[in-house]
Amino acid sequence: MVQKSLQIRMAGESGEGVLSTGELVTRAAARAGYRVLTSKTNPAEIKGGHATFQVCLGPVPMMEAKDELDVLVAFNEEAWQKSGPDLRPGGLLIYDSASFQPPQDPDRSQYAVPMTGIARDRLKFGLAKNVVAVGVVAALFDLDREVLCELIEQKFSHKGAEVVARNLEALDAGRDYVREVLPQEALFAVEADRRSPTRMLLNGNQALSLGFLAAGCSFFAGYPITPASDVMEFLAVQLPRVGGVLIQAEDEIASLGMVLGASYTGARAMTATSGPGLSLMVEMLGLASMAEIPCVILDVQRAGPSTGLPTRHEQSDLFLAAVGGHGDSQRLVLAPTSVADCFDQAVNAFNLAERYQVPVLVLSDTVLASRMTDFERPDLAKIPRWERLTARPTDPDFERYQITGSGVSPMSLPGTPFGQYVATGLEHNPRGLPRYDAANHAAMSDKRFRKFSKAALDAPEPFRQGDPDSELGLLTWGSTTGAVASALQELELRGVRMEMLAPRMLWPLPDHQIGEFLERKKRVAVVECNRTGQMATLVASRYNHPHGLGRINVYGGAPFRQAELIQKIEEWCQHVR
Amino acid sequence: MSAENTSPPTEDYRSQERPTWCPGCGDFGVLSAVHGALSQLAIPPEKVVAISGIGCSSRFPFFLSTYGIHGLHGRTMPITTGVRAAGRDLHVFTVGGDGDAFAIGGGHLLHAARRNLDITYLVMDNSVYGLTKGQASPTSALGYATKTSPTGTTDIPLNPLMLAMVSGASFVGRAFSGRPKELTRMIVEAARHPGFALIDIFSPCPTFNKVNTFKSYREEVADLPEDHDPTDLMQAMNRAACESPRYLGVLYRIQRPTFLQQLERLKTGTEADRPRLMEDLFDEMR
Numbered sequence: 092m093v094q095k096s097l098q099i100r101m102a103g104e105s106g107e108g109v110l111s112t113g114e115l116v117t118r119a120a121a122r123a124g125y126r127v128l129t130s131k132t133n134p135a136e137i138k139g140g141h142a143t144f145q146v147c148l149g150p151v152p153m154m155e156a157k158d159e160l161d162v163l164v165a166f167n168e169e170a171w172q173k174s175g176p177d178l179r180p181g182g183l184l185i186y187d188s189a190s191f192q193p194p195q196d197p198d199r200s201q202y203a204v205p206m207t208g209i210a211r212d213r214l215k216f217g218l219a220k221n222v223v224a225v226g227v228v229a230a231l232f233d234l235d236r237e238v239l240c241e242l243i244e245q246k247f248s249h250k251g252a253e254v255v256a257r258n259l260e261a262l263d264a265g266r267d268y269v270r271e272v273l274p275q276e277a278l279f280a281v282e283a284d285r286r287s288p289t290r291m292l293l294n295g296n297q298a299l300s301l302g303f304l305a306a307g308c309s310f311f312a313g314y315p316i317t318p319a320s321d322v323m324e325f326l327a328v329q330l331p332r333v334g335g336v337l338i339q340a341e342d343e344i345a346s347l348g349m350v351l352g353a354s355y356t357g358a359r360a361m362t363a364t365s366g367p368g369l370s371l372m373v374e375m376l377g378l379a380s381m382a383e384i385p386c387v388i389l390d391v392q393r394a395g396p397s398t399g400l401p402t403r404h405e406q407s408d409l410f411l412a413a414v415g416g417h418g419d420s421q422r423l424v425l426a427p428t429s430v431a432d433c434f435d436q437a438v439n440a441f442n443l444a445e446r447y448q449v450p451v452l453v454l455s456d457t458v459l460a461s462r463m464t465d466f467e468r469p470d471l472a473k474i475p476r477w478e479r480l481t482a483r484p485t486d487p488d489f490e491r492y493q494i495t496g497s498g499v500s501p502m503s504l505p506g507t508p509f510g511q512y513v514a515t516g517l518e519h520n521p522r523g524l525p526r527y528d529a530a531n532h533a534a535m536s537d538k539r540f541r542k543f544s545k546a547a548l549d550a551p552e553p554f555r556q557g558d559p560d561s562e563l564g565l566l567t568w569g570s571t572t573g574a575v576a577s578a579l580q581e582l583e584l585r586g587v588r589m590e591m592l593a594p595r596m597l598w599p600l601p602d603h604q605i606g607e608f609l610e611r612k613k614r615v616a617v618v619e620c621n622r623t624g625q626m627a628t629l630v631a632s633r634y635n636h637p638h639g640l641g642r643i644n645v646y647g648g649a650p651f652r653q654a655e656l657i658q659k660i661e662e663w664c665q666h667v668r
Numbered sequence: 669m670s671a672e673n674t675s676p677p678t679e680d681y682r683s684q685e686r687p688t689w690c691p692g693c694g695d696f697g698v699l700s701a702v703h704g705a706l707s708q709l710a711i712p713p714e715k716v717v718a719i720s721g722i723g724c725s726s727r728f729p730f731f732l733s734t735y736g737i738h739g740l741h742g743r744t745m746p747i748t749t750g751v752r753a754a755g756r757d758l759h760v761f762t763v764g765g766d767g768d769a770f771a772i773g774g775g776h777l778l779h780a781a782r783r784n785l786d787i788t789y790l791v792m793d794n795s796v797y798g799l800t801k802g803q804a805s806p807t808s809a810l811g812y813a814t815k816t817s818p819t820g821t822t823d824i825p826l827n828p829l830m831l832a833m834v835s836g837a838s839f840v841g842r843a844f845s846g847r848p849k850e851l852t853r854m855i856v857e858a859a860r861h862p863g864f865a866l867i868d869i870f871s872p873c874p875t876f877n878k879v880n881t882f883k884s885y886r887e888e889v890a891d892l893p894e895d896h897d898p899t900d901l902m903q904a905m906n907r908a909a910c911e912s913p914r915y916l917g918v919l920y921r922i923q924r925p926t927f928l929q930q931l932e933r934l935k936t937g938t939e940a941d942r943p944r945l946m947e948d949l950f951d952e953m954r
Contacts, residue, residue: 122954291953301953305946309939310754312746332945334938336753336931341779345746348739348776352719352750355737356758360750378740468950471943505735505751505758508714513729513736524685524730 096149097232097281098157101224102174103166105134105142108221113144114463115221116228119242120148121292121465123235124283128153129294129463135317135401141169148232150282152465154429155577158653161279162231164224166206167191183277185227200277209264219261226265232279236266291466295433295459295570298466299389300325302437303361305474308387309335310360312349314342314368317401318460319391322363343368347375350386355514357479357504359441361387366395366408369452373416376450380420380539382514383492383500385444385451385479389437392456392569394648403648404457406569409625412452413598419536421543422450424598428554428572430464436595439551442477446549447542448499454597456620458570458650484509490521494534498541543599550596553604557583557590563664564612565591566605566640567619568626574651575618581657587664597626600633609634614667616641616660620650641667675710678703685730694871694882695725695792697845702732702761702790704848705855709759716759719748721768724799725792725871728763742772744789745780752785753931759859760786766793770806770826781835784863785927788855791828791866792845794873795880802876812879828868829908833901833920839865840904840920844889845872846882847916854918863926870914885914892917 099116103109110131121127125148134140147156159179165171168191171184178184180198188203195201204227210220222243229239239262247255269278293301300322303311311330313323323337330337336353340346346362353360364372369390379386390412394405412424423443427436436453444451482489482501491512493500500521503510512523518535520526556576567575572593579591592608594601609615609630617627617640624642631640643659645651651659681703689695706716716734720726722741729736735758739747748762769777769791780789796814797803803816807828811820832840839861843851851869858865870885890913897903904920937945 289954291950293953297953301946301949304942304949307942310750312750329945329949331934332937333942334935338749338753340746340749341775344743345749345776345779348743348746349750349753351739352737352747352752353754354750355747356717356751356755358750358754360754374740375743382737471946505717505755506714508712511714511733511735513718513738515730515738516740517738 092276092278093280094161095281096147096153096157097161097279098145098147098159099162099164099228099231100143100145100160100174100177101164101166101228102141102143102170105140106138107166108224109142109166110144112221112224112228113146115225115242115246116234117146117463118292119229119234119238120146121290122238122242124285125281126150126152126284126465127292127463128156130156130458131461133402141173143170143174148281150284154573155653164228166224183231185231202273202277204268204272206265209268210261214257214261214264216257216261219258222258222261223265226262227269230266230269230278232281289468291468292463293430293466294461294463295427295430295455296321296391297325298430298433299427299437299453299455300329302434303387303441304329304333305434305469305471306438306441307359307476308361308441309333310350310353310358311335311362312338312340312346312353313362313364314340314346316365316368318393318457319363319365319389322389322391343371344375347372347379347386347388351375351379351382351384354384354386355505357481359445361389361441363389363391365391365393366411367398369408369411373411376422377416377418377420378516379450380422381516381518383448383502383539384514385448387440387444387451387453389453389455391460392454400648402457404650405621405646405648406454406456406571406619407621407623407625408454409597409629410623412454413629419540421539422452422598423447423546423596424452424454425551425595426454426569426597427459428569428593428595430459430462431466432595433459434466434469436551438474439595442475443546443549445479446477446499447546448479448502449542449546454569456570462570482510483507491523492519492521492535492538494521494538496541497545498538547596547599547601548603550594550601550604553595554593555591558588559590559611561588561590562613563589563667564608564615565589565660566608566615566617566626566630567591567593568597571618571620571651574653574656577653578656578660581653582660587661598629600630605630606634609636614638614641616643616663618643618651618656620645622646638667675707678707681706681713681733683731683733687731688727689724690875692874693724694794694845694873695728697848698725698790698792698851698869698871699728699731701848701851701855704852705859706734708852708856709859711759715757716761717751717755719744719751719760719762721764721773722799723765723768723797724873725763725765726768742768743776744768744773745776748787749780749783749785752787752927756928760788761859762787762789764791765798766791766795766807766828767797767805770828770831774806777831778835781832781837781864781866783927784836784838784924786863787865788858789864789866790855791868792871793828793868794871794877795825796873796877798873798876809879827908828866829919830905832866833904833908836864837866837920838863838922838924839918840908841865841867841918842870842914842916843867844870844885844916846870846886850916857918861921863924888912888914889916891915892919
C-alpha cells in the first residue's frame with residue numbers, strides 16, 4: 092500500500108521495551124530521511140502499567156499526529172484492548188502470539204508475530220525481543236537495513252562484538268519473519284524526504300536543553316520533577332564541560348534562590364521544574380522582579396492542580412506564570428509552539444532575561460517534552476546573544492536602580508569597585524536603600540513596568556497560518572499550536588477560511604501581535620488545553636473584543652484529538668455565524 | 669596574613685546608612701566586630717558579598733560598604749549557595765537571626781552545611797522574634813511566654829551548634845556580642861577557615877526578650893577549657909549540649925573538601941569549549 096504517511100503505535104507493559112523499540116525505529120527512520128513525529132504515554136509509576144510509543148512518518152514535516160493508527164503493534168492483550176479502537180478501518184494489527192490471541196475482525200488485517208518466541212526459543216536470547224520487534228516494525232515499511240545496523244552497533248558496541256552480532260541477528264530474524272510470512276499487500280510504502288541529511292532527532296526537553304546551552308547558560312540549580320528532570324540530567328553532564336555548575340538543590344525554593352545568587356554575580360542562570368515546583372518558587376520570583384535579577388525558569392507543565400496527573404498533559408500554569416504571587420510584579424512568559432521552537436525560545440528566554448533584568452518563564456508541556464521530531468541543525472553563528480547592561484562606576488555615588496527611560500538600569504557585578512549595592516526585596520531608592528515613601532514606590536514601580544512594556548516589543552515572531560483576510564480567527568499557544576495548524580489545513584480543504592495566531596510571548600501580551608489580530612477578526616476563539624481558559628482570560632483582561640472571545644478547551648489530561656478539535660471548531664463556526 | 673599595619677581602617681567597611689536597631693541591641697556589637705574583622709582580613713569591600721534574609725539582624729548588609737543581598741525570609745542559604753558557586757573570587761558572609769536560620773530557613777541550613785559551602789555564617793541569636801515584635805523563636809527557652817505563646821512555649825529549644833555539627837559544618841563556634849574582641853577574632857578565624865563556618869552569637873534583644881539579656885548571658889557563659897580538642901566531634905557535642913555553663917569558643921573545626929573544591933573537581937572544560945561542545949552535541953543527536 093502506498094501511503095502519504097504512516098502512523099505506527101507500539102503498546103505494552105511499561106519497562107518491557109516499548110519505548111526503546113519505538114525510539115530505535117524512529118531514529119532509524121529519521122536517519123533514512125523520513126520526517127517523523129512521535130508521542131508516548133507512560134504511567135507515573137516506575138515499573139508496570141501500560142505504555143505506548145507512537146511514530147508518524149512521511150516525506151513532509153508534520154505539525155500533529157493523526158488520530159488513527161495505520162499499524163498497531165500490541166505486545167500484550169491490554170495493549171490491544173486500549174489501542175485497538177484507534178486502529179483505522181483496514182489497518183494492520185501485529186501482535187505477539189506468545190501473550191494473547193485477538194478475535195478475527197474483517198475490518199483489519201492481523202498477523203501473529205511470535206516476537207517473544209523468536210527471541211527466546213530460536214535465538215536463545217530473550218533480552219533481544221525488543222530488537223526482534225524493531226526488525227518487525229522496520230520491515231513493515233521497508234526501512235533501510237544499513238541504518239538500523241549502524242544504530243544497533245552504536246547502541247550495543249560498549250557491550251562487545253558478540254552482543255552486537257546477536258542483536259543484529261535478532262534484527263534480521265524480525266525482518267525476515269515479516270518478509271517471509273506477511274503477504275506483500277499487508278506491507279506499506281511511504282516516501283521519505285532525502286534532501287537534508289543533517290537533520291537531528293530531538294524531543295522538546297532536549298531541544299530546550301540545547302537551546303539553553305547555546306544561549307550561554309552557565310549555572311543551573313534544580314530539584315527533580317516529572318516531566319522536567321531530563322533537562323537537569325542533560326545539563327548535569329554538559330555544564331561542567333563548559334566550566335559551568337549544576338546543583339541539585341534541596342527543594343524548588345532553594346533552586347530559584349541559588350539561581351538568583353548566581354545571576355547576581357553575573358552568571359546566566361536557570362532552573363527547570365513543573366507546576367508543583369513553580370508554585371514553590373513564587374515568592375522567589377517576586378524577589379527576582381523587585382531586585383531586578385535576571386533568571387530563566389523552565390516550567391514543563393503537567394496536569395494539575397496539586398500533584399495532579401504527573402505524566403499527563405495540560406496547559407494550566409499560565410495564570411501562575413504570568414500573574415501568580417503577591418504585589419505588582421513583572422515577569423515575561425514565553426511558550427514554544429513546537430519541538431523546534433523549544434530551541435529558539437530557550438535562546439530568547441536568556442536574551443530577554445539578561446536585557447531586561449527580569450525573570451523569564453518558559454512554559455513547555457508534557458506533549459512537547461515527550462514528542463520527538465526531526466530538527467534542522469542550528470547554525471551557531473546565527474544565534475543572537477543579548478547581554479546584560481553592566482556598570483563600571485567611577486565614583487561611590489553609583490545608583491544601581493537608576494531611573495531610566497527604558498527602565499533598565501546598569502547593573503554592577505560583585506568585584507567591580509564603586510559598584511557596591513544591596514539587592515533587596517524591600518522597596519528601595521535608586522541607590523538600593525530601603526525607602527517606603529509613596530513617590531518613590533510609584534516611581535520605582537513605573538520604572539520596573541517600563542521594562543515590562545518594552546520587552547513586549549522584543550517578543551519573538553508569532554506562529555501564523557491561514558487566510559489573513561478571513562473574518563474568523565483562532566488564538567492558541569504552546570503545543571496546541573500544532574493541533575490547531577493541522578485542523579486548519581483540514582478545514583481549509585472543507586472550505587472553511589480562517590487564520591490562526593500563536594504568540595510565543597504570552598506575558599506581557601504583545602499588542603502588535605494579539606491586539607492587531609483581534610482588530611482584524613470579527614470573531615475569535617481561544618484554543619487551549621485547560622478548563623479555565625487561562626489564555627482567553629488574560630487576553631480578555633486587556634482587549635475588549637466586541638463579541639467577546641470563544642473558548643475551545645479540552646482538559647482530560649491528553650491533548651486535542653484531531654477529529655475532536657475539528658468538530659469543536661466547526662461547532663464554534665456554526666455558533667458565531 | 670595578619671599584617672596589622674597594612675589593614676585598611678574599619679571606616680572603609682562602614683556604609684552611610686544608619687542602623688535600624690533599637691538602642692542597646694546586641695547586633696551593634698556584631699556589626700563593629702564585622703567591621704573590625706574585615707579590616708583585619710584586608711579584603712577590598714567590592715570583593716565581599718554579605719547575604720541576609722529578613723529580620724532585625726538581616727538589615728546588616730545595608731550597614732556595610734560591601735556588596736550585599738537582602739533576600740527572602742529563611743532563604744539565605746540558597747542565595748548564598750548560588751553566589752558562592754558562581755562567584756569564585758568573592759568572600760561571602762551570610763548574616764541573619766535565629767528565626768531566619770533555624771525556623772523558616774532550617775531546612776536549607778542542613779544542606780548548606782552538608783555541602784561545606786565556603787562561607788562564614790553569623791547567626792545573631794536573641795531567642796526572640798524582634799521584627800514582628802516579640803514572639804517565640806526556635807531557640808527560646810521552654811516555657812518562654814510571648815504574645816503567641818501566652819502560657820509559655822511547649823517546644824524545647826533547638827541547639828544550633830549540635831544541629832550544625834550533625835549537618836556537616838566544618839567550623840562551629842559560639843560567641844557573645846558582649847565580648848566583641850573575642851567575637852572579632854572568631855570571625856577572622858571563621859573567614860579563614862576553608863568550608864562552612866557557623867558562629868552562633870548571643871546577641872540580646874533589649875526590647876522584646878527580658879529573659880536572655882546581656883546580664884543573664886554574662887552569668888551563663890564560660891570559655892571552653894584550654895584542653896578542648898575541636899577535632900573531637902563527641903567532645904564538641906558534649907560541650908555544645910552543656911547548659912551550665914554555655915561555652916563560648918570554637919567548639920568544632922575539621923578540614924574536609926569544600927563546596928568550591930568539589931565543584932572545581934567536576935569541571936572538565938571552560939567557556940571557550942562551548943561552541944565545539946554544541947557542534948559535538950548536534951552530531952550526537954542525529
